Amino acid sequence: MKLNKILFCAAMTSILPLQHAFSAPVNSVEVQVIDTNGGTSQLLLQKMSGSMQVVADQLFIDKDTAMIAAAGEDYARLLTEIGDRVFTGYELTDVKLDVGETTQVKLYARPWNKVIEKPLIDLQFSGVEPQTAALLEQRIPALHAQLEQAISGASVDAGDWAGGVLRKLVRSEVQAQLPEFKPAVDVLQEDGRTVVQVVIYPVGQLVRNIRYELRSEAIPNVLLMKLKYKYAGECDKLRGLPVAYVQRHRQELEQQLLEKLMTEPEVKNYQLRPEVKITPGADMGVIIMIESDDYKIWFEGYGDIGRNKENLSGKAHL
Template structure:
């Protein structure tokens, strides 16, 4: 029985001993400041630094031993922390030993602190339009940077600089992912933060504006086209991904500026803009109207011979088309041709019908030889189109395959019942 009691006593003592003395497994840190409030990011960095010191000093140590030598450990942590936290003086440290040892550190900034932060974004040679678009993405970033630095001791930037820049870069890359930010911080009571943005390749190198005006002479759109080319040259140098992300913004801006153009207002046009975003960027402006169909062109027939109904001298022709639309599918029109070589005129009144998009057919009468014609015009996709003309009076036929080099020039290969030739067309 005595032996049993002795074993029980030894077991209880061992249990009490293990409860009283235990290794430190975790160090928790709480930081407060006298005077200036600590910026949140800097407070997090200070806590992490002190926690690193605490882990090095206390982890694995016997908490009872730490308690017995509390003053010595407190002075050790004080000395190390005071040297690490440049820009701050350690006022007081409270050490509470245990398996989870608590360090409460009170600090005070010394020297001057950052009172004002001036943020400047530098986009290099980026045109004004591109800078405005990028600036809208960065609306809240200046305030973020100011909150990050205001109240921080100027000397603390020696050790906090890397962390501060890393957080700034993360925020900038989130708001403007198509640019690389390079940050330069000039510390002082008035701290300056300069951010230099480098575009991520590929970038827009050319902006081409194309006007598709089937119902009005293209020449009246010259000023509109020039205005659009000048304005949207401001997209040059922007990353392709950035423009693609802002495509709807660019389209809205396009529509707004188009609506302000005199030709759009005067003729009550609908102009539908569309973008093809790439290194060589295309802006396509398609003009539509419910009332007018007015067009003009000049063409030269190359290698066309004379015949019973055509004089070789009249291979150069000026042609105007004036039409009045009736509903969505019908049109009454008059074409007027002028041959400068013979000073001759040809008046061609007619009727056109559009059964579906891209297909036109109709009838006309030519005054030059009193002939009646049926005709068909069909878009083939892209820049290609086909036309067919049946001369009912002279029992002749003519077919042409047209390729539009761009909106002002086209080439048409023509085959008739008695000849073949190439027509070079200029659209005015």
């Protein structure tokens, strides 16, 4: 009899903690939305999960776990009704609750109709020259692929709320790489195709005018006229950039111009030494000096207005 009492007490001791844990209040909730088609990106699924996280917290936090378990079907039905309203473009097919102090909620969803295939990513830079826009795009090389991956496989009807996710993605990337610019993002349907239109535009004080000069103290400037006109066009491509961007990348912009100059036949053939200096500002200065360690050429001319004949003479120095 005494042994039986000991075994009974031991059994009750092991059962009571389990009963206490099962009837404890919910401390936290983990929500996961799963696309049964498997096409929706994790980025969009995280957005869907976050939307339902608020609802699940209100439903379950501090509620008794035993009560939730007993009414599990009612909670699942309620979550399904809410999810169908929140997730435009999707319907919930099932809800699974794993009740405990950390309650797990799994919501299984599928797109209503068609899904997005091969979206068109239309990335544009506003207010800058096309070649400058191409250089700016090189600073955000992963953005095109990130947008395509984020929206591919999602429901075609999910464009409105998916646009918010894409805007956040683009803002984060632009802020990190091009803080002197701001983006605008729209998700459109054109001719049966999903188009993600991204327009990135400069903000703040802009380069409005460029004071450009190309000259040399070693070579007659008349011999550099071709280069002078060509690089006037190159410098003009900087018009429209934010002054802050030019200040931050001044050395890089100078180096780009210098590298182009070094490929010019005149510079290579005669071992000329170009130098570039940019002075950032709304009225920006660009000075290109062409010097030489091997040559110094100049011309001199004389005139005598008192003579009727042979009144001009000159000298050339090499």
